[in-house]
Amino acid sequence: MTDKAHLDIEYVSQLARLDLSAAEKEKLGSQLAAILEHFDALKAVDVSGVEPTAHAHAVENVWREGDRAGPVYDPEVLSSMAPESRDNQVVVPKVVE
């Protein structure tokens, strides 16, 4: 398994789109180091030839029987959940220059 020193908190917080204060980064860094050390126990296990389990019970892909119309929400209901909305549309900062 990879060296625990490689958890670059700056980089990982960017990947996670998560703002962390300097104090949070320092605290998290030392706590995560201890947790990753605990994960090292997995290194010793022989997993050759073992299939990974993604779900407790086998989930098979199936073809849909065709979409059927179900209940829908009024646009007012959905847009009223947004932190900012206008004319039933969600308002966000400009994303295209």
Added chain:
Amino acid sequence: MPELYHQTIAQLSAALEAGSLTSVALMQAVIERTEAVEPQVKAFIHRDAEDALQQAHASDERRASGNSLGPLDGIPIGIKDILAVKGQPLRCASKMLDNFVSPYDATVIAQLKAAGAVLWGRLNMDEFAMGSSTENSAYMATANPWDLDRIPGGSSGGSAAAIAAGQAIATIGTDTGGSIRQPAALCGVVGMKPTYGLVSRYGLVAFASSLDQAGPMTRTVEDAALLLQTMLGKDPLDSTSIAMPKVPDFRAELKHRKGPWKLGVPREFFGDGIDPEVKANIEAAIEWYRAQGSEIVDISLPHAHLSVPVYYIVATAEASSNLARFDGVRYGHRSVAVEDALSLFTQSRGEGFGDEVKRRIILGTYVLSSGYYDAYYLRAQKVRTLIRRDFENAFETVDAILSPTSPTPAFKRGERSNDPLAMYLSDIYTIAVNLAGLPALSLPSGFTSNGLPIGLQVIGKAFGEADLFAVAQAYEQAHNFHLVTAEL
């Protein structure tokens, strides 16, 4: 007879049926009790007494006109703040969802409504169900009714404490790594995690989708059986839900399944880290089963000690992905001081999430990131297979497995808040069950010398809920620990 608010669903539904009690009178007793003890217990994030009384009134009217909907009709049931109830706030104990109101009912909630249950309040929990002490709630820390300086367990701590304090007759919790069973054990109530897929996850805010299950928290095993009966079934809105081949009448089956059983005891669950009083208590419970004629089989779960690292890789990986939806755009908290789209995401999330949620998002993002995926996530999924196989092997020879639910009784508030690893290890006996997708239940098995509840965990075969209930009820009826109530 105990006070109304300390009675069971079975007792109260019989009284409602006989006409000696109305749902409104019952609800009023529960509301009064809640108001009296809530300043100490702090189990509820939100409650609406008027709405609950209206539901109770509607139940009484149904019954009066001969249209009762069954044993849950008119019974106050508390809901963990993670399941959507249309028109009610859903905060997941997070600042991220401070103003969120559910636009629809979770399937479990729709099932409870169809059974006439009175939905009572939003119960406190660890933020986004991440924690084992309910100290991670952004709103308040819930107290253990048996000792107010101690934690009630978590993440369904409000759901467990509310029953122990007489603030609800039963509650619904959710269990990703022990979040129903561990607080049930620490608060002296029954908590049941169904087989993965038995209960729909639609409308349950996702933490780790391959592990999450909702389940009943009650005073007795019979009540848990009654509640589960209404909660199960294949749901077109949850592709991972599974139809039980033949759904038994769990309550009726309790009368027919009387043992003796072949019961496995995993030797790995009695080693380092277990409190001596907990160990002695569970060993005594095992001896009781032996004395009753059950065969006790020494079994080995050789990979169980790897459950904690596997769980905290798999669950955080799934969480980091599931919680990506909280981005400040369509709902939830949005930072006011944003400059562009990227800072809208990062700042809203940085402000909205608490410490433990951030810790798990970072950990989950890391184990999924390029260069680490194979070493952590893929390897953990493979070890998960080995853990599942351990149980499959064990269940070739035994009907159920007995173990402690938690290695220690309830600990003091603040004792483990700065040591996440110590907190994670409090789930060491419960999380293997989630990784294997099995059903398991915690029931009261006695008290420590200073009066703290201890829980016995019974683990069943996949879809073996009927046997699980029967094994648990045999012990319960011979010991009656559920009749002892916390003094508040």
